[in-house]
Amino acid sequence: xxxxxxxxxxxxxxxxxxxxxxxxxxxxxxxxxxxxxxxxxxxxxxxxxxxxxxxxxxxxxxxxxxxxxxxxxxxxxxxxxxxxxxxxxxxxxxxxxxxxxxxxxxxxxxxxxxxxxxxxxxxxxxxxxxxxxxxxxxxxxxxxxxxxxxxxxxxxxxxxxxxxxxxxxxxxxxxxxxxxxxxxxxxxxxxxxxxxxxxxxxxxxxxxxxxxxxxxxxxxxxxxxxxxxxxxxxxxxxxxxxxxxxxxxxxxxxxxxxxxxxxxxxxxxxxxxxxxxxxxxxxxxxxxxxxxxxxxxxxxxxxxxxxxxxxxxxxxxxxxxxxxxxxxxxxxxxxxxxxxxxxxxxxxxxxxxxxxxxxxxxxxxxxxxxxxxxxxxxxxxxxxxxxxxxxxxxxxxxxxxxxxxxxxxxxxxxxxxxxxxxxxxxxxxxxxxxxxxxxxxxxxxxxxxxxxxxxxxxxxxxxxxxxxxxxxxxxxxxxxxxxxxxxxxxxxxxxxxxxxxxxxxxxxxxxxxxxxxxxxxxxxxxxxxxxxxxxxxxxxxxxxxxxxxxxxxxxxxxxxxxxxxxxxxxxxxxxxxxxxxxxxxxxxxxxxxxxxxxxxxxxxxxxxxxxxxxxxxxxxxxxxxxxxxxxxxxxxxxxxxxxxxxxxxxxxxxxxxxxxxxxxxxxxxxxxxxxxxxxxxxxxxxxxxxxxxxxxxxxxxxxxxxxxxxxxxxxxxxxxxxxxxxxxxxxxxxxxxxxxxxxxxxxxxxxxxxxxxxxxxxxxxxxxxxxxxxxxxxxxxxxxxxxxxxxxxxxxxxxxxxxxxxxxxxxxxxxxxxxxxxxxxxxxxxxxxxxxxxxxxxxxxxxxxxxxxxxxxxxxxxxxxxxxxxxxxxxxxxxxxxxxxxxxxxxxxxxxxxxxxxxxxxxx
Numbered sequence: 001x002x003x004x005x006x007x008x009x010x011x012x013x014x015x016x017x018x019x020x021x022x023x024x025x026x027x028x029x030x031x032x033x034x035x036x037x038x039x040x041x042x043x044x045x046x047x048x049x050x051x052x053x054x055x056x057x058x059x060x061x062x063x064x065x066x067x068x069x070x071x072x073x074x075x076x077x078x079x080x081x082x083x084x085x086x087x088x089x090x091x092x093x094x095x096x097x098x099x100x101x102x103x104x105x106x107x108x109x110x111x112x113x114x115x116x117x118x119x120x121x122x123x124x125x126x127x128x129x130x131x132x133x134x135x136x137x138x139x140x141x142x143x144x145x146x147x148x149x150x151x152x153x154x155x156x157x158x159x160x161x162x163x164x165x166x167x168x169x170x171x172x173x174x175x176x177x178x179x180x181x182x183x184x185x186x187x188x189x190x191x192x193x194x195x196x197x198x199x200x201x202x203x204x205x206x207x208x209x210x211x212x213x214x215x216x217x218x219x220x221x222x223x224x225x226x227x228x229x230x231x232x233x234x235x236x237x238x239x240x241x242x243x244x245x246x247x248x249x250x251x252x253x254x255x256x257x258x259x260x261x262x263x264x265x266x267x268x269x270x271x272x273x274x275x276x277x278x279x280x281x282x283x284x285x286x287x288x289x290x291x292x293x294x295x296x297x298x299x300x301x302x303x304x305x306x307x308x309x310x311x312x313x314x315x316x317x318x319x320x321x322x323x324x325x326x327x328x329x330x331x332x333x334x335x336x337x338x339x340x341x342x343x344x345x346x347x348x349x350x351x352x353x354x355x356x357x358x359x360x361x362x363x364x365x366x367x368x369x370x371x372x373x374x375x376x377x378x379x380x381x382x383x384x385x386x387x388x389x390x391x392x393x394x395x396x397x398x399x400x401x402x403x404x405x406x407x408x409x410x411x412x413x414x415x416x417x418x419x420x421x422x423x424x425x426x427x428x429x430x431x432x433x434x435x436x437x438x439x440x441x442x443x444x445x446x447x448x449x450x451x452x453x454x455x456x457x458x459x460x461x462x463x464x465x466x467x468x469x470x471x472x473x474x475x476x477x478x479x480x481x482x483x484x485x486x487x488x489x490x491x492x493x494x495x496x497x498x499x500x501x502x503x504x505x506x507x508x509x510x511x512x513x514x515x516x517x518x519x520x521x522x523x524x525x526x527x528x529x530x531x532x533x534x535x536x537x538x539x540x541x542x543x544x545x546x547x548x549x550x551x552x553x554x555x556x557x558x559x560x561x562x563x564x565x566x567x568x569x570x571x572x573x574x575x576x577x578x579x580x581x582x583x584x585x586x587x588x589x590x591x592x593x594x595x596x597x598x599x600x601x602x603x604x605x606x607x608x609x610x611x612x613x614x615x616x617x618x619x620x621x622x623x624x625x626x627x628x629x630x631x632x633x634x635x636x637x638x639x640x641x642x643x644x645x646x647x648x649x650x651x652x653x654x655x656x657x658x659x660x661x662x663x664x665x666x667x668x669x670x671x672x673x674x675x676x677x678x679x680x681x682x683x684x685x686x687x688x689x690x691x692x693x694x695x696x697x698x699x700x701x702x703x704x705x706x707x708x709x710x711x712x713x714x715x716x717x718x719x720x721x722x723x724x725x726x727x728x729x730x731x732x733x734x735x736x737x738x739x740x741x742x743x744x745x746x747x748x749x750x751x752x753x754x755x756x757x758x759x760x761x762x763x764x765x766x767x768x769x770x771x772x773x774x775x776x777x778x779x780x781x782x783x784x785x786x787x788x789x790x791x792x793x794x795x796x797x798x799x800x801x802x803x804x805x806x807x808x809x810x811x812x813x814x815x816x817x818x819x820x821x822x823x824x825x826x827x828x829x830x831x832x833x834x835x836x837x838x839x840x841x842x843x844x845x846x847x848x849x850x851x852x853x854x855x856x857x858x859x860x861x862x863x864x865x866x867x868x869x870x871x872x873x874x875x876x877x878x879x880x881x882x883x884x885x886x887x888x889x890x891x892x893x894x895x896x897x898x899x900x901x902x903x904x905x906x907x908x
Contacts, residue, residue: 001120002849002882003043004075004082012038015066021851021884022899024877029890030903036886037146039903040853046072047120048138050113051087051094053128057135058089078119078847085116121165121846141838142852149857150827152819153834154797158804162842169841170773191759198752210752213745220734220741227734231727234719241715248708251701259698280675287668294661300648301658307641314634321627325620332620335613342606349599356592358564363585365561369554370578376547383540396526404504406516414500414509421493424486426891434458435465435475442468461487774799780837781830784872785810788829795830808834825865832857832869836876843880851882859889866892 008017013035019028030036042061049057061070069090076083082101088094098112099105107115113125126135141153141161153161198210205211436456437444444451445466451457465473497509506512558565568574575581648654774797782794789811796816798807809816810830819827832854839850858869870893873883885893894900 001846001851002077003851003884004077006039006043006075007071007073008039008042009071010063010066010068011042011061011070011072012063013065014038014042015063019901020899021882022897023849023882024898025873025883025885025896026899026901027890027893027897028884028886028901028903029888029894031888034903036903037855040143040855040884040886042070042072043074043853044139044143045089046074046085046087047116048122048126049089049131049135050125050127051089051096052092053089053094053126053131054091055128055131057131058091061089077849080847083119085112121162141835142850144832144835144852144854144857146855146857149831149854150824151831152808152827153831154805154808155819161804161838163804165845166777166838166841167773169845170776172844188759188762191755191762194755195752195759198748210748213741213748217738217741217745220738224731224734224738227727227731231731234727237715237718241712241719244708244712244715248705248712251705251708256698256701256705259694259701262694280672283668283672283675287665287672290661290665290668294658294665297654297658297661300644301651301654304641304644304648304651304654307637307644311634311637311641314630314637318627318630318634321623321630324623325627332613332616335609335616339606339609339613342602342609346599346602346606349595349602353592353595353599356588356595358561359568359588360585360592362558362561362564362568363581363588365554365557366574367578367581367585369551369558370576370581372547372551372554374578376544376551379540379544379547383544386540393526396522399522403519403522404506404515406504406512406519408516410500410504411509411512411516414497414512417493417497417500418509421490421497423891424489424493426894440467444468774805777805777837777841780840781833784833784836784875785829787868787871795833825860825862828857828860829865829868829872832872836872836881839881840876840879848880849882851884852876853884853886855886856888858885858887858893869893870896 002023003021005018005020008014011017013033017035017039028036028039038061045057045061058070061072063070069088071086071088073084073086076085081103084099084101085097087096096108096112096116098107098116117123117125122138126138137156137160140156196205198205198208204214434456435446435451435458437451437453439453443466446457447463448466459475463475465475467473501508501512504512504515506515565574575584778793778795778797781797782789785794788794792811794811796807796809796811797805799805808819808830810819810822810826811817812822812826819830822830835852839852843850858866860866873885873896876883885897887893890900890902
């Protein structure tokens with residue numbers, strides 16, 4: 001298929017647009033929003049979308065600037081004939097005509113759409129329902145949409161390119177080492193037909209044999225469930241009837257007779273209970289004096305034991321206090337001596353610390369004096385340097401004043417003017433007419449100048465061509481008014497640029513850039529000098545005077561510390577260098593800190609000794625008082641013990657009397673407990689109330705008996721009604737039908753699973769030949785990218801029978817990188833080479849030609865990238881492909897294209 005021409009009417013911003021396509025490479029240029037993508041979308045809709053379609057794809061063609069419905073007319077070659085396709089997109093009233101030039105055959109309506117699908121090699125022209133899903137994948141491998149040039153076509157799956165035809169062409173052209181045999185094709189088709197009989201992409205196919213058997217299995221399972229439910233109801237009703245009969249029998253034979261017997265026993269026990277109540281009252285009166293005597297004896301024994309324990313404890317404590325009082329005087333003398341030793345150590349450390357502090361003051365003054373002297377020297381050097389810098393700044397100011405004024409915005413305006421002039425000249429050259437003399441038998445002159453054989457010139461203005469003496473031609477380049485506008489634009493841009501350059505006294509933009517660099521360098525030097533110099537030299541002079549004054553003060557302070565200095569010099573010579581003085585200062589400081597720490601420790605030790613002595617003295621007074629208290633308490637306990645023994649007797653006699661009282665109490669309590677047990681055995685202490693309660697239970701059981709008789713009758717009737725249908729036989733019949741349905745379904749499932757397994761094995765066997773499909777396509781990609789990777793294998797990809805081609809990679813250096821790991825530019829070039837290679841393989845199935853459309857796919861201004869794109873597209877054209885390139889930068893490709901259309905310069 002080859003595109004020849006097209007006409008658009010009322011398609012978005014195009015009211016009327018007519019253009020012809022080159023059979024080789026056509027360049028369509030124009031800025032953004034000039035209608036380039038709209039043109040390609042209109043061609044796409046005309047080829048693959050029905051004229052009667054509705055929805056978003058048709059609404060996208062509607063124009064808000066021009067009245068009327070969108071109309072697209074397209075001329076193309078296919079199947080050995082030239083065709084004219086015209087579609088008017090107006091919803092259900094849309095119109096389509098398809099006419100063949102050689103035969104004059106004209107088709108309209110659905111017949112035209114069917115023939116168009118056959119010419120394009122697709123199953124059908126897409127309608128409204130498929131527009132959202134199928135339409136985007138049509139022509140996807142031949143149309144690089146705007147913004148998608150860096151996408152991997154293989155990552156979207158084989159539905160986005162003509163996979164079956166691509167594989168077939170690889171086999172036919174010998175690209176695949178082993179072709180699929182006719183028997184393999186029949187096996188694959190038979191498997192697909194067998195599986196398609198029962199399955200669709202969404203699951204089991206409706207009304208298929210598998211679907212029918214699945215429905216029969218579900219019906220058999222439902223009948224089986226119902227039969228089991230009926231049998232369960234029968235068994236439940238039978239169990240309920242048996243349970244009711246059991247309850248009724250238990251009520252009549254056991255529960256009612258037992259209640260009557262209890263009523264009888266209750267009447268007999270009422271008389272015996274009265275006699276036991278009298279005996280219990282008498283036993284309680286006999287127990288009271290025994291309990292009182294027992295408690296009194298037990299309390300007296302406990303008091304006696306408590307006094308004896310207190311006496312023993314106080315005697316032990318008295319012995320301990322007397323022993324501690326005996327050694328208290330010696331311990332106090334030791335604590336007084338320890339306190340005196342700590343005080344002497346503290347005095348010595350205090351004297352040492354005072355000496356170290358004086359030495360620290362001396363070294364501090366020496367360090368400060370040495371540092372001040374060094375600072376005074378550095379300040380003098382800095383003052384001298386600043387005076388030199390001031391003279392240098394004055395010189396740089398004079399040089400900067402002598403240069404013309406130029407800023408970065410001014411230079412940016414010059415670059416913009418130069419770019420505008422370059423763009424205008426490029427568009428002028430793109431629209432210029434070319435004249436080349438191939439051969440001549442008489443003189444040929446161009447605007448009066450001889451034109452030599454083989455000489456080529458491109459002219460953008462009207463010129464005269466003279467052949468011999470009798471033929472003079474006036475030739476005007478294409479573009480009309482647009483060319484004149486370009487000439488004026490070139491002239492105006494050149495004049496503006498010359499005026500700006502003359503104002504700066506420079507010859508060109510490069511000289512202006514050098515001038516700006518020179519000014520910038522001088523300004524940076526001035527800024528560096530300004531940042532390095534203080535604002536006021538007088539301030540530094542004052543600092544110098546202050547340092548000299550401080551140096552004099554330090555000398556006076558050192559005179560006051562002369563004795564300390566003399567004592568320190570007797571121990572060691574004083575250094576003169578600042579670093580050594582600081583080191584000595586740090587050493588004495590460390591010693592002073594250690595002495596201070598020892599002094600603090602000595603103070604803490606002295607305070608601890610003083611506190612220990614005070615605590616010991618307080619404890620000694622407390623123990624003396626406590627000793628007197630213990631002696632008084634011991635005498636009191638011994639007196640109370642003697643009084644209790646005189647009153648109650650000794651402990652052995654008191655313990656024997658308590659044993660006799662306890663035994664008598666236990667016998668009386670046992671007799672009372674036995675009487676209470678006998679009384680409790682007779683039942684409730686309220687016979688009348690118990691008699692009433694038993695009568696209520698008898699009445700309740702009588703009513704329950706009537707209810708059970710009614711329920712037994714209802715359950716008997718329910719069992720009889722269910723048993724008439726023989727639920728056991730119904731279950732057996734349903735089970736037989738279920739087993740038959742399961743066997744039929746299992747047989748068909750095994751058959752379909754066998755088909756699926758066979759298809760999987762068949763596809764795996766075909767997948768083993770993946771390299772025989774992927775390697776030829778990879779070599780084809782390498783042919784287009786040979787300038788990018790000159791030596792060795794360039795690209796690599798995989799093949800899967802179910803997923804198609806996948807895993808596109810490009811070699812960079814010695815390694816292969818996945819598509820997503822490449823840079824944006826590399827992805828664009830690799831994606832373009834893949835599409836060109838696919839089209840190269842598929843062109844034999846489309847009359848040896850396929851149209852490739854690149855919509856703003858190559859917008860990079862890198863000359864090397866542009867050169868690679870030109871070589872790739874040139875190779876595609878040489879191999880018979882038709883390329884349509886849409887770009888916002890026509891200047892980079894204008895001289896390379898066979899036909900150029902500028903939508904931004906009146907090309908609509």
